[in-house]
Amino acid sequence: MIRKATRKNDYKNGVILMNTEKTQLLRPIQMGAWNLRNRIVMAPMTRCFADNETGVVGSDVVEYYRKRAADGVGLIITEGIIISPRGKGTIGLPGLFTEEQIDGWKRVTDAVHQAGGTIIAQIWHVGRLTHHEIAGGLPPQAPSAIQANGHVHRLGKPYDTPEEMSLADIEEVIQQYAVAARNAISAGFDGVEIHGAHGYLIDQFNSDISNHRQDEYGGDLRQRLTFMKEVTKAVISEIGAERTIMRFSALKDDVRDYMWEDPDAAIQTFVEAFKESGLTMIHPSTMDFSQVIADGLTLHELVRKYWDGHIIGVGNLNPELAEQAVEAETIDAAAFGRPFLANPDLVSRVSKGEELIEFDGSKHFHVLV
Secondary structure: EEEEOOOHHHHHHOOOOOOOOOOOOOOEEOOOOOEEEEEEEEOOOOOOOOOOOOOOOHHHHHHHHHHHHHHOOOOEEEEEEEHHHHHOOOOOOOOOHHHHHHHHHHHHHEEEEEEEEEEEEEHHHOOOOOOOOOOOOOOOOEEEOOOOOOOOOOOOOOOOOOEOHHHHHHHHHHHHHHHHHHHHHOOOOOOOOOOEEEHHHHHHHHHHOOOOOOOOOOEEEEEEEEHHHHHHHHHHHOOOOOOHHEEEEEEEEOOOOOOOOOOHHHHHHHHHHHHHHHHOOEEEEEOOOOOOOOOOEEHHHHHHHHHHOEEEOOOOOOHHHHHHHOOOOOOEEEEEEHHHOOOOHHHHHHHOOOOOOOOOOHOOOOOOO
C-alpha cells in the first residue's frame, strides 16, 4: 500500500511514500513489441546538444542516455529528433535523415541496449514554430500561412510567417515521417513516438487556430485530423503499430492557455482517429496531470473513458501520484521529465524509497549529466 498524501509537503522534493515491494511502477509490462522491466518512462525533453550544422549527436548524448538505461528505466523516449531540415525549430537539434545522423544514434542505442534498456526515437517537425535562419534558409511549413505568436527558442527572433503547404508538400512530409521511422530502426531504436502535440506541425493541422484550409486537410476537427492519420499510417506501414506511439495534447508551445472548447468530444474524436490509424499506444501530454478539464475528469481520465489501449501518463508527476494512477488503471506507465535530469538514478531512488533531488534549472537543464 502507499500512504495517501495529506498535505502539500508530502510531495516536496519528490518524497516517495510507498511500499516498494508492492509498487505497480516497478512491475514489468508488455507494451507493443517491448518487454519493459518496469512502468517508469523517461519523457522526451528537448536538450539541444547535437552539432548544430550536422544534427549529429556525440559521446555526451550517448552517456546521458546510457546512464538512465543502466539505472533501470523501463522505456526511454528521446528528445525530439527532426525529420528534415525544414522541421528544425531551434539551435542544436538532432536529426534522423542523414547517414551521419543515423550512425550517431547507433552509438546511443548500442549503449542503451548493452545496459539492458529500451529506447525509442521521438520524430518531430516543428511546422510554423521556426525561422528561415534555422530551417535551412527556407520559410517554415504549415497547414495555413498564419504566423505564430512568440519567438524562436535560443534564436530570440519572432517566428516567421509560414508557407501554406501544397498537396505535394504534404505528401513529401508524410514520406519524411515514414523515412525517419525507417531510419530509426536502422539506427537501432526499438520504435518511435510521433510528436503530434504542443502546437508543432501535426498539431497545427489538428487545430482550428493554425489550420484554415478548405481542402480535405481542413474543416471540422475530424477532418483536420486527416494529416495526423496519414502520417501515422505511413509510419505504421514502415515499422508496425507495435513499435509506434502517438503523443498528442491540447497544450501548445505558442498558445499556453489553449483548451478544446469541448474536451470530452474532442478526445472522443481523437481516439476514433487513433483507432482508425491502427495505433495501440498513445501518450497524452499535459503540464498538470491532476488538472480537471471536463466533467470532473482529468485529461488522462477522459482518454481512458474512450481508449482501451496502452496510455503513458505525463504532467509533472511525482512517484506517488504516478503509482496511484497506474493502480487505478488510468495509465499503464508513467513518464517523468525534469526529475530525470536531476536524478539519473531515479529508478534506484524509487525502488529504495529514497527522496528525489529537486530539479534546479540553473544546474540541470543546460548540462548533460
